[in-house]
Amino acid sequence: MLAFAVLCGGAGALVSAGEVDSVPACPPPAPAPDLSPAAVAAAADHGLLWRIEKDGRSSWLYGTMHLGRAEWVLPGPRVMRALTRSDTLALELDLRDPATVAVLSAPADPALRERLLTPERQRRLARQAALACLPEGALATVRPILQATTLAMLAARSSGLYGDFGSEVFFSAFAHARGKPVVALESAAAQLRMLAGESEAEEGELVDQALEELESGRAAALAGELADAWARSDWARLDSYTRWCECARTPAERRVLRRLLDERNPGLAEGIARLHASGQRVFGAVGALHMIGPKGLPALMAARGFRVTPVVPATGPVDAARR
Numbered sequence: 001m002l003a004f005a006v007l008c009g010g011a012g013a014l015v016s017a018g019e020v021d022s023v024p025a026c027p028p029p030a031p032a033p034d035l036s037p038a039a040v041a042a043a044a045d046h047g048l049l050w051r052i053e054k055d056g057r058s059s060w061l062y063g064t065m066h067l068g069r070a071e072w073v074l075p076g077p078r079v080m081r082a083l084t085r086s087d088t089l090a091l092e093l094d095l096r097d098p099a100t101v102a103v104l105s106a107p108a109d110p111a112l113r114e115r116l117l118t119p120e121r122q123r124r125l126a127r128q129a130a131l132a133c134l135p136e137g138a139l140a141t142v143r144p145i146l147q148a149t150t151l152a153m154l155a156a157r158s159s160g161l162y163g164d165f166g167s168e169v170f171f172s173a174f175a176h177a178r179g180k181p182v183v184a185l186e187s188a189a190a191q192l193r194m195l196a197g198e199s200e201a202e203e204g205e206l207v208d209q210a211l212e213e214l215e216s217g218r219a220a221a222l223a224g225e226l227a228d229a230w231a232r233s234d235w236a237r238l239d240s241y242t243r244w245c246e247c248a249r250t251p252a253e254r255r256v257l258r259r260l261l262d263e264r265n266p267g268l269a270e271g272i273a274r275l276h277a278s279g280q281r282v283f284g285a286v287g288a289l290h291m292i293g294p295k296g297l298p299a300l301m302a303a304r305g306f307r308v309t310p311v312v313p314a315t316g317p318v319d320a321a322r323r
Helices: 002-009 037-042 077-085 098-105 110-116 119-131 144-159 167-177 188-196 200-216 218-231 235-239 251-260 265-277 297-303
Strands: 048-054 057-064 088-091 182-184 282-287 307-312
Touching: 048 077, 048 265, 048 297, 057 077, 057 167, 057 265, 057 297, 077 307, 088 167, 088 265, 098 188, 110 200, 119 144, 119 200, 144 188, 144 200, 144 218, 167 182, 167 282, 188 200, 200 218, 218 235, 265 282, 265 297, 297 307
Parallel strands: 057 282, 088 182, 088 282
Antiparallel strands: 048 057, 048 307
């Protein structure tokens, strides 16, 4: 479950891969990506891309990964063409926005931390932080669920995945450098509420589940499997995620998935549709698993009268919205 939240569904890490202590036992820091003209020319398309058309204008939906490998940093030709032709970049959150970063990094209520962080949870979180080579106390003041999410992102380094190379990092930098407006489709506060659950008890359960995934190695393994399917633009594998992720086995797990995906998708779709209706050509880039199933964004945009056409993979489902 946490692998999904990290790669496709929620807020980013509070500590980047480059901020860990450098000791031999630590995962290596993020490698420098090749940004040479030759690398740009050779870049391949990854992920999922649709063109959506209405009122004589085209916009695009792109399914992202919040973590990636160095060789995935540069978009391929079809993704880059869509991004360049757009007027506005729409993301779940713009992590270059200081206000967003302030919300996600703000100290949690000490009383909340005291209630949630039992001695056993504190011990287990501290052990995972040590394994991630974080300085002692680096995450101590932030909300427990964000501690767990950050640790899951750092654990994915064992699969070669780094937050530095998530899709949104390049898109946001590209848009800001060219003066292209960047619009957040959600607020940091709303994402934090979504991640934390509906009660303190649920947040504690989610932290425990995250720790189990981290301690077993399942979080990193699932992150690698999911990211590699995204890199291959493997629609069938991504679309069947809930059948192989072992994250929808119980009513509680299915409820969390609904909150992370189905309940957020209408707001994401409405934000993109509203920008398009204002006359903008929008490049809407959100987590890839927001695209799957009958309640995914392609289906919701079709229900709003858009013509939805797959671009990457071009031979994928003719129209996910028809299911």
